[in-house]
Amino acid sequence: MISLAGRDILHSWGKFVLTGMGLGLLIGLTLSMAGIYRGMVDDAKALLNNSGADLWVVQKDTLGPYAESSSIRDDLYRAILGMPGVTRAANVTYLTMQVRQGDADVRTMVVGFEPGQPGEPEYLVAGRHVTRNHYEAVADVKTGFRIGESIRIRRHDFVVVGLTRRMVSSGGDPMVFVPLKDAQEAQFLKDNDAIVNERARTAANPSLNRPWVPGLLDAIVASQTSNRNVNAILVQVSPNARPTAVAAEIERWKHLQAYSREQMEEILVAKLIATSAKQIALFLVILAIVSGAIVAFIIYTMTLGKIREIAVLKLIGTHNRTIAAMILQQALGLGLIGFIVGKMVATAWAPIFPKYVLLVPSDALWGFVAVMVICAIASTLAIRAALRVDPATAIGG
């Protein structure tokens, strides 16, 4: 038996291909949306992987340092280092800010780290690590900076000495790594005018500037102009220690919050990007409905255009199932063309997106299955119309 659907598609291939391409752009958009979600999750995981930590110790009752702000004293890491199971502990700060890159602003996450400790970029793609205590930086290539260029962060200029790759925040912002002290200053210290203003305010406050307590004002001003806080302590535990057990000990004795890798992943994926994920999921549902509606409309219109031929086919003894199969195959053919076009365009335009778009083969597979199912469902309307065609309509009168 010849394939009626195949012949019809070959006969009007131009219409099918053009319609398939239109559908393909929609499917490409759908695949890209899924890729954006995957990219967000991957960015979050990359952030955790790049930190090289087993535990994140943050301010008590916060979800810091990525999902909420967290501020803890920078000497606490020493106490944590002395706890059983802890092999390494290092302070880090995270500050999301705009930095100038040529004529444009680049949104970056400025990471303060201690060289040689957890939090340092694991690998470089060019240049060298930070070796000086101040004003050197390692930047992700996505920032657009090149080695030797200068980055202005708050009051200071930093020289880019190394470049790294896939070091991004959970929001996909590329990272700039600077020495911890500089990062603390950038994050917590005010500008000169603000400092002068704060000193004047403090001096004018009689409870802080008591004439009979010499040195009090100087001590308060000194505390205001120095900073001893960080956002988190990254902890590595020994291979034979359980991170959750070490975290429990830290929480119990140090009155801090300690998150394991799994907990931090849960915070980043299930909480931080949850709203975005829901947004994308809703988009996917809407796009699926729109795609289905388009396929249904196209197949239905094409079927209505063949009512007379269908009546003749039925009159000469064609099985209903043969006619239904013809329409179903056309819908699936349209879906196949659409999927191939969609996959191609999604792959082609993924690098253009400002955020990381991760196209996972399993998503493509599920997408293909979904497209086929949607097309099959969408064809039911046309099949219903075709099966209701009375063969008597082929005979005049």
Add this chain to the structure above:
Amino acid sequence: MNGFGIRIEGLRKRYGDGETAVNALVDVNLTVAPGEVVGLIGPSGSGKSTLLKCLGAVIEPTSGRMTLGDDVIYDGGWKISDLRALRRDRIGFVFQAPYLIPFLDVTDNVALLPMLAGHTNSESRQRALELLDALDVGHRAKAQPSQLSGGEQQRVAIARALANYPPVVLADEPTAPLDSERALSVIRILNQMAQQYSAAVIVVTHDEKIIPTFKRLYHIRDGQTFEGHGEGRAL
């Protein structure tokens, strides 16, 4: 074989019930022998199309009896369970317009019927090519229907109607869109094919050009048939 390709006795068809009921066929009696071509003529609304639809097993008569060859197919109810197979294997249809399937080439338009009947593709195409040759359109076997002239399309439609060698062919105004020469050519072909394949052919027509060519005619008026003799003018 009882000597009849098709025999209809006391066929009635009523649409609707009660006061709004319409008696489309009141008392239809008709016989056509194998190899014979008869004309069925009548004014609009006389019941021609209803009769064709009953004969074509696409609508069910209200009462009466229809016999195809040796088989009673209707006698107060359908006597054959698979009407689709009946239409496919034992009745050929030729329409006012050719209604060829536009996405199949000429050969496959004809071969489709044997394929639907379960014959192999090659066997069906071979049969289609033989019929197309017999109808003098074999040279257009690979053409698309849209590439054919009106006369060629109608000949392909006749080939399709004969593809399963049916004992009955129903032709509904087959010459309406054609000029005199082509119309007579179609009737000539129908006569030849009826002889060659022993098919009983009923041609429903209004066409004054072809009415004189029938040896036997049935007039249908107000749902009743009246047998008459035609001129039987040589083709």
